[in-house]
Amino acid sequence: MNPTQVSIIITCRNNASTIGESLQALLDQDYPKEAIEILVIDACSTDGTAEIAKKYTSRVESLPLNAPAAYNYAQKIARFAVLGFVDSDAKVERDWLNKLVHYLEDPKVAGVSGGIETWNPQNPWARVIGYEIKNRYSRIGKYTGRIATMNLLLKKAVLEEVGGWDEGLPSQYDTDMGYRITAKGYRFAYEPAAKCYHFNRQTVRAYWRQQLQYGKNTLRLYFKHGSLARGDEITDWGMNIQPAMLLGIIGLFLLGIVPPIRLLWLGSGAVLVGVFVYYAFSAARVSAKFNDWSSMRLVVLYFVRSSAWLCGAAITTARFLFGGRKQS
Numbered sequence: 001m002n003p004t005q006v007s008i009i010i011t012c013r014n015n016a017s018t019i020g021e022s023l024q025a026l027l028d029q030d031y032p033k034e035a036i037e038i039l040v041i042d043a044c045s046t047d048g049t050a051e052i053a054k055k056y057t058s059r060v061e062s063l064p065l066n067a068p069a070a071y072n073y074a075q076k077i078a079r080f081a082v083l084g085f086v087d088s089d090a091k092v093e094r095d096w097l098n099k100l101v102h103y104l105e106d107p108k109v110a111g112v113s114g115g116i117e118t119w120n121p122q123n124p125w126a127r128v129i130g131y132e133i134k135n136r137y138s139r140i141g142k143y144t145g146r147i148a149t150m151n152l153l154l155k156k157a158v159l160e161e162v163g164g165w166d167e168g169l170p171s172q173y174d175t176d177m178g179y180r181i182t183a184k185g186y187r188f189a190y191e192p193a194a195k196c197y198h199f200n201r202q203t204v205r206a207y208w209r210q211q212l213q214y215g216k217n218t219l220r221l222y223f224k225h226g227s228l229a230r231g232d233e234i235t236d237w238g239m240n241i242q243p244a245m246l247l248g249i250i251g252l253f254l255l256g257i258v259p260p261i262r263l264l265w266l267g268s269g270a271v272l273v274g275v276f277v278y279y280a281f282s283a284a285r286v287s288a289k290f291n292d293w294s295s296m297r298l299v300v301l302y303f304v305r306s307s308a309w310l311c312g313a314a315i316t317t318a319r320f321l322f323g324g325r326k327q328s
Contacts, residue, residue, distance in 0.1 A: 003032045010087070019052050039061075041073060104153060115196065139234070140234070172218055245271065282302065
């Protein structure tokens with residue numbers, strides 16, 4: 001029986017520190033070499049990412065495209081009927097493809113993803129971010145309605161059926177794609193035994209910048225698909241309401257500046273304490289689950305994520321109201 005042929009697509013921008021290992025892991029797959037092609041779409045990196053990529057594959061193009069636009073472009077030039085997506089700061093284990101491809105034999109399965117581990121666990125912030133991601137992904141069963149493109153196999157025909165990637169969403173495009181695909185009656189398989197190692201953010205500042213971009217585009221996503229605001233296994237309702245709670249804290253505090261209603265400061269403080277207790281409890285559960293109490297750093301990361309999402313939503317709202325629709 002002939003092996004399933006897969007076109008693996010990597011988009012990148014200034015990933016010189018990880019792109020080499022990411023591509024080498026794909027070349028080292030325990031899978032017939034003639035059944036794999038690797039395409040790299042580089043968003044005009046300035047750190048030599050494209051030059052490094054060319055040492056591993058001849059199919060490297062530098063184009064000023066965001067990730068979904070690059071995926072749409074690569075989809076058109078890909079030779080095979082199954083598309084693989086791997087982030088440029090991720091590397092997959094040797095038998096990743098072998099563990100995933102058989103799921104695509106089911107006509108109702110549009111795509112399949114493997115589990116996520118941490119590439120750089122020696123850094124405490126990266127390690128804790130990895131625990132948080134694994135904890136959220138542990139809520140997924142054998143099948144799910146959407147999955148990240150960090151490591152994903154997807155049938156090209158299904159992708160074409162739903163019209164490709166939304167280039168107006170520089171992030172959150174995978175959630176949008178999952179929504180449109182499942183609306184057609186398909187589903188995604190999840191195989192946690194197929195390991196992908198992601199290079200997580202190593203500083204609070206880097207995590208803030210990442211989450212700020214998510215916040216900008218999450219609001220656009222929810223305007224497009226309002227039902228997604230209710231959450232799912234990966235991003236649940238509790239996560240989605242946290243920026244609103246933070247906004248409430250700020251609102252009560254600002255209103256309390258007015259002397260007659262200064263008691264609102266007590267309300268603001270009470271909500272803040274409640275949020276802190278909830279974060280501390282959530283962080284303690286993750287710490288116990290992974291037997292690593294350094295995970296209490298999650299209290300900081302939860303506040304950072306909520307504030308970044310709130311700021312991102314505020315930026316998107318301001319641009320909409322004042323006519324600036326530029327995507328970022």
